[in-house]
Amino acid sequence: MNCNDLGIYIHIPFCTKRCLYCDYTSFTNLELIEKYFDTLKKEIILKSRESKSFKIKTIYLGGGTPSIIKTDLIEDIFFTLLNNYDINSLEEFTIEVNPESVREDKLSFYKSIGINRISIGFQSTTNEILKKVGRIHRFEEEIRAFSLLKKYFDNINVDFILGLPGENTNTVAKNLEFIQNFQPSHISYYLFDASHDTPLKFLLNDGKMYLPDEDFLAGQLDLIDNFLKNINYKHYEISSWALLSKESMHNKLYWHNLNYQGFGISAGGHVNNFRYVNTSSINNYIKYINEGVFPYEYQNSNDSFHELIETLFMGLRLLDGINYVSLVNRFGKTLTDKVIDNLKKNVENYICIKDNHIKLSKKGLDYSRYVFEKLLDITY
Numbered sequence: 001m002n003c004n005d006l007g008i009y010i011h012i013p014f015c016t017k018r019c020l021y022c023d024y025t026s027f028t029n030l031e032l033i034e035k036y037f038d039t040l041k042k043e044i045i046l047k048s049r050e051s052k053s054f055k056i057k058t059i060y061l062g063g064g065t066p067s068i069i070k071t072d073l074i075e076d077i078f079f080t081l082l083n084n085y086d087i088n089s090l091e092e093f094t095i096e097v098n099p100e101s102v103r104e105d106k107l108s109f110y111k112s113i114g115i116n117r118i119s120i121g122f123q124s125t126t127n128e129i130l131k132k133v134g135r136i137h138r139f140e141e142e143i144r145a146f147s148l149l150k151k152y153f154d155n156i157n158v159d160f161i162l163g164l165p166g167e168n169t170n171t172v173a174k175n176l177e178f179i180q181n182f183q184p185s186h187i188s189y190y191l192f193d194a195s196h197d198t199p200l201k202f203l204l205n206d207g208k209m210y211l212p213d214e215d216f217l218a219g220q221l222d223l224i225d226n227f228l229k230n231i232n233y234k235h236y237e238i239s240s241w242a243l244l245s246k247e248s249m250h251n252k253l254y255w256h257n258l259n260y261q262g263f264g265i266s267a268g269g270h271v272n273n274f275r276y277v278n279t280s281s282i283n284n285y286i287k288y289i290n291e292g293v294f295p296y297e298y299q300n301s302n303d304s305f306h307e308l309i310e311t312l313f314m315g316l317r318l319l320d321g322i323n324y325v326s327l328v329n330r331f332g333k334t335l336t337d338k339v340i341d342n343l344k345k346n347v348e349n350y351i352c353i354k355d356n357h358i359k360l361s362k363k364g365l366d367y368s369r370y371v372f373e374k375l376l377d378i379t380y
């Protein structure tokens with residue numbers, strides 16, 4: 001990747017039904033879809049002026065549930081990108097799909113416009129868990145959808161969440177059995193984050209559902225990691241494992257804090273030190289874009305210090321960590337050394353420097369949220 005490379009993220013905030021644990025921006029009012037896509041096209045064109053010098057390396061259609069969208073709307077977005085950006089060097093083009101909406105005609109269309117990576121959300125292979133957390137698909141649909149995906153794509157990510165209500169050693173073992181039998185090229189195994197105000201959080205607070213305890217989860221995380229390593233997956237980011245050469249290029253743009261534009265509500269971007277997050281209000285989004293105004297809810301031109309903190313924040317998620325020399329080239333030796341020294345003082349045993357790379361130690365990986373909190377406390 002170099003500084004002329006750009007990733008593109010497009011947020012598609014529509015779902016058939018909201019899952020109880022999910023905090024991502026999405027709506028079940030599907031009548032808004034056409035108007036939203038109209039606005040997306042305008043935003044893509046509006047931003048193209050400032051992206052002229054970039055080569056698009058990755059495109060990611062995320063959600064929400066992009067697979068419920070009619071193919072002609074996706075095609076429109078693709079042609080808007082094609083006509084306004086340099087996508088001749090495109091290497092990775094991902095779409096997120098949900099098991100129940102995977103259909104053969106859609107897959108063949110995705111392939112025809114150059115999509116070469118699929119990310120499918122399972123969360124669990126146990127029907128009791130899926131039902132408890134409000135998923136509308138069942139294990140049988142996971143098998144059907146995955147088998148169909150395999151006919152068209154060899155680069156497939158599957159999302160799992162560890163620690164949903166009802167999780168136990170058998171339910172984790174069933175997920176691992178699926179992975180061993182079907183061998184997706186990439187696994188995202190997230191630890192359930194119960195901190196957001198979701199319907200599930202209220203059920204937990206009212207004692208109507210229970211979560212597995214933390215020691216159990218720590219043990220299961222080790223077990224998952226060992227199991228996946230034994231069947232040739234490389235653990236390369238806190239929540240990500242990949243078969244050889246199947247690491248996510250798009251997500252690596254985020255983790256190396258490189259350039260990407262985000263389109264759609266709640267989408268974020270980072271281009272030449274400028275960081276922004278779009279509004280999560282669909283009405284404001286449509287209004288601003290139609291007035292020719294960028295719909296930012298947050299925007300900041302980072303100085304070198306903040307850019308460096310963000311680079312560490314993202315890069316420490318990678319198991320290989322961050323190359324010290326690349327930090328010095330990007331931020332200068334004085335600033336880099338000062339910030340790393342401060343970080344070492346704050347979280348001594350949680351990070352290590354080895355072979356010119358700064359990374360989380362085993363303890364740091366186990367308590368990464370603590371390290372990231374401390375990183376944000378550093379001043380200059």
Ligand SMILES: C[S@@+](CC[C@H](N)C(=O)[O-])C[C@H]1O[C@@H](n2cnc3c(N)ncnc32)[C@H](O)[C@@H]1O
Pocket residue numbers: 021022023024063064065096097098120121122123159160161190191192193194
């Ligand atoms: C925004 S979702 C979109 C994916 C797709 N719509 C689906 O449901 O499969 C991306 C992924 O975030 C993860 N996720 C969502 N809420 C989460 C939570 N509270 N804790 C951990 N992971 C979560 C899930 O694994 C999900 O597949």
Ligand code: SF4
Pocket residue numbers: 014015017018019022023024026063064065098121
């Ligand atoms: S997990 Fe996926 S399907 Fe469920 S509400 Fe979130 S975005 Fe929609």
